[in-house]
Amino acid sequence: MTDKQGPRRLRRWLAAAWLAVLLAVAGHNGWLWLGGHVRLETDILAMLPQNRQDQAAQDATRQLADSAARRIVALVGAPDWADARRAGDAYAASIRASGKPLALRYQVDERQSNRWLDFYAAYRSQLLGDDARRQLQQAAPAALAEQAVAALFQPVGMPRLGRWQDDPLNLYGQWLGERAAQSRVRVRDDRLSLSDGNMQYALIMLEQQGPAFSVSAQQAMLPILQNAEAAARSAAPRAQVIQGGVPLFAAFAAGEAEREVHTIGIGSLLGILLLTVLAFSGIRPRILVTLSIVAGLGCAISLTSLLFGKLHLITLVFGASLIGVAENYGNNYYAYRLGKPAGERWAMLRGQQSTMWLAFATTAIGYALLALAPFPGLRQMAVFSVTGLFGAFVSVLCCLPFADRGDMPFNRFSRALGGWRLRWPRWGRNRFSLLLGLTMAAVLLAGFAALQTNDDIRALQNAPQSLLQDQRRIGELMEMAGPAQFYLVSGDSAEQVLQREEALKARLAPLIAAGKLKGVQAVSDWAPSQARQLADRRLLQRVVLQPGGVLEQASARLGQHAAAAPLSDFKPLTLEAWLAAPVSEPLRAQWLGRFGQGYASVVMLRGLAGPAMLPSLERQASPAAGVRFIDKAGEISGLMRHYRQLMSWVIAASYLLVLAMLWRRFGRRAWRALLPTLLASLLTVALLALLGQALQLFTILALLLILGMGVDYGVFLLADSDPRAFLSVTLAAAGTLLAFGLLALSSTPALTAFGLTMLLGIGLCWLLNPLFTQKT
Known part of the structure; x- marks a missing residue:
């Protein structure tokens, strides 16, 4: 065959090699999906930047998050305790009957309580509460003796454990009472419970077994909880059920992401399919272009899984939008095939190759620059996107002409669509240009005057209000410590860490x-x-037990002689013994253990009055003494602000880089291919501001992609x-608008902002590019 009519030998070898690569990719994808080896990540925290300086703070946050990642809390309440208990029993029975791996903690028998008390009883002579310590240090022994005698005749008092003469002031009972006061949870009728006004609640704690963010486990868990809630309401019609926990948020995120993958992907395909049929008068071009896209997505999934070990569902949602971008190359091929015999397709492709490579390179730059952000999820998106685009692009160059057959005449739709360019206005010295310039200037001035920024990490939250309200209500009822703000305490030894904790508590x-905390x-x-x-222990012995102390004086007032049991040799309660005992389970995650050359722990806060308290809390920290205040939400928001500013400079650098690439091809005319995209990006930011949308990192990231794709239009035109x-x-712009237009409907705020920015930006690029690329 001649060079004009057929492929060269090298192209045949490249096509065969690429086909072999695609077969390997297909086998790997089959192994991943059909073999159940794919690992899907749903945790939004996996997208967030890592702490750049403090590994200890990072480890502390991870350990606290991991400890809560599998836990679900259910409060089953009613005005009457009998109803609450009956509904709670029905809820727990339904969970047990499900046979699913949900560990249940609800009933506490007497033996468990006794084991808990017995553990501390051996150390009772060296455990003093803060109030008791102050009393012993400040009050006279005579006054304390009077108090000890009076307590004997009070009808109601603090429960006493042990003989009166061993603890006349009930100091051990006070220590236990102070610890019990840290939680509103009590044991009632051998069940965990709490009270709030007129409502009585049975507390049921569940722990998901297996991987914390297993999508299958999450989907299987929701109907079990729904059945348990129904069982509770059936047992007590007035029962109120409040459920919360990280697995519920993860399950919601997984379900939403899966729905969005289908909505965006299928919606894009249907819209693009209709456009292709109208433009090319047949389904064959659509099938072949779709196969090129599938090849690209398969390559992206394989390489991303190999490099990262797992796929984030948001990456797949974002990857679904590649359908609207990757089909550009196939559309360009078939657009230039219109009106030409099949035998000219190789010559046509060789003539278009340089322009297509330039368009791919400028688009890939936009996607690749996502990797500069410190978000693991965004780096994954960058790899996924560039690989997917490359796979689709190479598939078009290497394989599409071999499958292409027959002639493709212009039809009325494609001729009319292509002919619009002739009727497009031109930028120059005319009234239209003056009016358009003034309009754009007004929009830019008004928009940038109204421009606001928002880097708050809470903008990433997409859970339904009902779930957020339940989680907030559980936190209020149980007075739970939150993981967003805490103190990180470190030291050379475990003993030093504990001492620094005690000094911090004194300052707080x-x-x-x-009442601020x-x-x-x-x-x-x-x-x-x-x-x-x-x-x-020494304070107790000096004030209470020694001759002339509280015990002797109180005994004299009672007219009898009472002697305390002699104190045994000092045997401290060690941290190792505490960690090994069941009593440490609720707080075990706060001990970070050995870190680097020392040890670390976390001191958590309960009932923070509000954000205005954060500066006061930070002032109580003493980094020189190994105590630092960690505001994780504020820290991440600060990092988002930092990288929003950094990526803005990256965009500026990217425009210079793209201009240099265009200059090599077009010389002094290069600005005509770039200026429309710059104007479209600026107008997009202004319009978003006028619509009340704050500028955030994900808006900036979308502007990077607008640069990559918008310049494509300028290059081709x-x-x-x-x-x-x-x-x-x-056709390319329409496909991108379909993909990103649907992305703007995502329930994830970050993706919504991203999609809306792309929707406006690409639309404006399509409108403005013909103005500047028309020949005058």
Whole structure:
């Protein structure tokens, strides 16, 4: 065959090699999906930037998140405790009957309570609460003796454990009472419960077994919880069920992501299919272009899985939008095939190759620059997107001509669409240009005057209000410590860490007394430092047990002689013993253990009055003494602001880079291919501001892609005045608008902002490019 009519030998070899690659990719995708080896990630935190300086803070956040990743809390309430208990029993029975791997914690028998008390009883002579310690340090022994005697005759008082003469002031009972006051949860009728006004609640705690973010486990869990809720309401019609926990949010995210993958992907395909049939008078071009897209997506899935080990569902949602971009190359091929015999397709393709490679390169730059963001999810998106585009692009160049057959005459639709360019106004010295310039200037001035930024991490939250309200209500009822703000305490030894915790709690005591903070939750509450234990033991012995002390004076007032059991040798409650015992389970995650050359722990906050308290809390930290205040939400928001500013500079650098690439091809005319995209991007930002949309990192990232795709339109239109070029650009823009228009409907705010920015930006690129690329 001649060079004009057929492929060269090298092209045949390249096509065969690429086909072999695609067969390997197909086999790998089959192994991933059909073999169940694909790992899907739903946790939004996986997209967030890593802490650039403090690995300890990062580890602390991860450990706290992991400890809550499998837990579900259910509060089954009613005005009457009997109803709440009956409904709670029905809820728990339904969970057990499901046979699913959900560990249940609801009933607490007497033996469990006794084991808990017995563990601390061996150390009772060295455990003093804060109030008891102040009393012993400040009050006279005579006054304390009077108090000890009066307590004997009070009808109701603090429960006493052990003989009166061993603890006349009931100091051990006070220590236990202070610990119990840190939680509103109580044991009632051998069940976990709490009260709030007129409502009584049975507390049921569940723990998901297996992988915390397993999509299949999440989907299987929701009907079980729904059945349990129905069982509770059936047992007590007035019952109120409140459920919360990370798995519920993860299950919602997984379901939404799967629905959006189908909506965006199928919606894009249907819209593009209709356009292709109208433009090319047949289904064959659509099938072949679709196969090129499928090849690209398969390559993207395989390489991303190999590099990252897992796929984030948001990556797949975002990847579904590639359908609207990857089909550009196939559309361009078929647009230039219109009106030409099949035998000329190789010559046509060789003539178009340089323009197509330039268009691919400028688009790939936009996607690849996503990898500059510190978000693991965005880096994954960058790899997925560039690989998918490359796979689709190479499939068009290497394989599409071999499958192409027959002639493709212009039809009325494609001829009319391509002919629009001839009727497009031109930019120059005319009234239209003046009016358009003034309009754009007004929009830019008004928009940038109204421009606001929002880098708050909470903008990423897309859970339904009902779930958020339930989670907030559970936090309020249980007075749970939140993981967003905490103190990170470090030291050279475990003992030093505990001592620094105790010093921090002393500094926070005035804030708690003033009601600005409900309290703190620390390991040293339950396992005091050995120095504190020894000091408390000596204080107890000096004030209470020694001759002339509280015990002797109180006994004299009662007219009898009472002797306490002699104190045994000092045996401290060690952190190792506490961690190994079941009593440490609720706070075990707060002990980070060995880190680097030392140890670390987390002190959590309960009942923070509001964001205005954060500066006061930060002032209580002493980094020199190993105590740092961590505001994770504020830190991530700060990082998002930092990288929004950084990526803005990256966009500016990208325009210069793209201009240099265009200059090599078009010389002094290069600005005509780039200026429309620049104007479209600026107008998009202005219009978003006028619509009340704040500028955020995901808006900036979308502007990067607008640069890559918008320049494609300028390249094709500036390189060729043929109506086929405008037809190709119009089909490409329509496909992108379909894909990203649907992305703007996503329930994930980040994707919504991204999609809306792309919708406006690509639409404006399509409108403005012909103005500047028309030949005058």
